[in-house]
Amino acid sequence: MLQSFIVYTSLSIFMIFCGVIASNREQCNSRIGLNLSFFRSETIVPLFVFAIIFGCRYNVGVDYPHYLEGYLYGSDRNMEFLFGLVTNEMSNLGIHYALYFTLWAFVEVFLLFYTFRRQRFLFPYITFYLIFGSYYLSMMNIIRQQLAACVFLFSLQYIDSQKWVKYYLCVLLAFLFHKSALLLLFVYPIFRKEKDWFPTRKFQYLLLLIALYLSMNYNLVVKLISIPFALFTGALGYENYLEGILYNEKLNSVAQFGNNTGLGVYIQVYLSFVMIWYSKRMKAHYADSFFLIIYSLWFVRILADFVVGDSIILNRPFVYVYNLKIVMLAYFTVFCLRTKQKIPLLIACSFILIHIILFLNVLSNGEVNTSMFKFFWQI
Template identity: 25%
Template sequence: MEYICLYFLVIIIGIIYLNKNNINIIRLIFLILILFSGCRYYIGVDYPMYMKIFFFIKNNINDYEVLRLEKGYYFLVKFIVSINGTQQLTFLVIAFFTNYLIYKNIKKESSDILMSTLIYFLVGAYYSAGFNLIRQVMAISIFFYSIIFIKQKKIIKYFLFVIVGSLFHKSCIVLLPLYWILNLKYNRFIKIILISITVNFNFLLPKAYEILGYGQYTILEYEATTSFITLSLFFILALLIEIFSNRIFLDNVSKNINFFTILLVLSIFLNKKNFPTMNQVFIRMSSYFTFYYIILIPQLLGYLTKKYSKVIKFLFFICISILYFKTFLLQLPTYKYNFILFEF
């Protein structure tokens, strides 16, 4: 019931924004999303693990989970413990910074702020991902915001943001070379070569693992922690953006983000049967790219609705609404809340 109420509350506020065109209304939506995420209680696969980590850090127990923890999250918890805060306060702080950075980038880059906000809220790979992948979504939001520095060619700011992101999830550090990779220009011939390399690489990957002595990983039964329905939607949208990239006036960095998303999603599809164990790596890394579709999709929809019909935008809204209910009603447990932020 709470998920349904959240849906209609956000949609009603969105309709008010259409009439008033006041950015404070979008801020209200994000405030609601912060509170709903930050005050959730035992929702999310990793929730019990984070409760355990908080207990260990609070009591100075050097458990394996604590020792392998990224320092950014570790010191955040240490600070919250020092002010008598609870793990619930940690969730709320993470929810605030994650949603704040996403809001700031939407405001800065989106051609349709409301549509970007609705995409972020309704598509399961975005807002609800923060219920589970807490540290990585924090890192993703930092990288998402830092993309503007690649476009502005501010290398020091970009590097600083990515390094800070890696303090919450180690995978973020491998994104440092993107400053150069995304600023390059790739013509059609080079893109065909890169697609060919990607396909052959993924077909040869299981054999490479066997040669290196890790052949056992290629036969493990593994279910990827992603929705292939959502992934298929991303792939179709990415192909459309590639086709219409010049007509929707994408800058070079945005074009490259879209193209490399195509390569990553293609790798995931190829490995679904070929080498499913490897998909966890590809899915984790593709998340950094797919978040940028919060910005790219409204640009595509703007072109398609102007060129063909406004019905396209409405049908897209219906599709992502279905994804919302599929994620929140069918995959998440009954919503419970906890407002205990400090121990007295």
């Protein structure tokens, strides 16, 4: 645990420090009307450091052994075109697997930060929640779909600017990493005219209550999604994912579904409730259609968190909006700090403290959740 704590905290402190510099320089340049290039040392260097450290990891992420075995020995190379092409070429050239994992980690984190290159005030907080919220684990685990999800995150700017050709080119790129990206074909039309799909707090709280009720009725959830689930798996060639797989304990945590009343559930309810409560003020503060898209997709992910719970299978379509949880936490924290009002400031502090506690809890169970950090040369 000690090594994991040192690695993660040292990395986060360095990246937060660089993020503060990037944010301050952006503010200074905006005052005099100059655009600041993203490709500066304070933005690019921390991304490379992040990628190198996670590239040199060993067995961080449940799927890490699967990716490592596929890269070294060529097993299960039936992958999407672009991911398979890079994997095969790097493997055939005998490139060390640390560089292979470094490449994917860099692509993921680069797309995450580059998407918000014009809002660098978010950088320190995105870094904090990325690591202390343990969201990095998803990036190190389901690499192929997370690559597609990061491409999707980048593509949201083209929905906002209504550049549909560029958006669908991004969808094509995402599809070359993970074929479930076909789901993204339907996102552009949804936001073409309406950006804010959850305009009122009452409507959001109603949907949240429904999601909480469904979280305690897994059989009802399966019945409701059985038809679209069959269509989805059939269209993507996952015919082996029959409805019965939704009752597989290993893949869905059926025994805990709806019965998990641990601290994590209460924390999620608290975070969601508070952010919804301030949603109208946040929308007015940022006054940006791009933010409205981010918020709408974040809220979809929050509902999914409760409805599908720990189900690996049912979570797959919502991986594409998973990273928006990091972004919205950053937006909300900045909003609270900018108000300079006592209650929002205390709430921001509570958010930060909660994630520090969760971070320590994750590390304390590092062997189980595969967050325990080891370098490949330690094996």
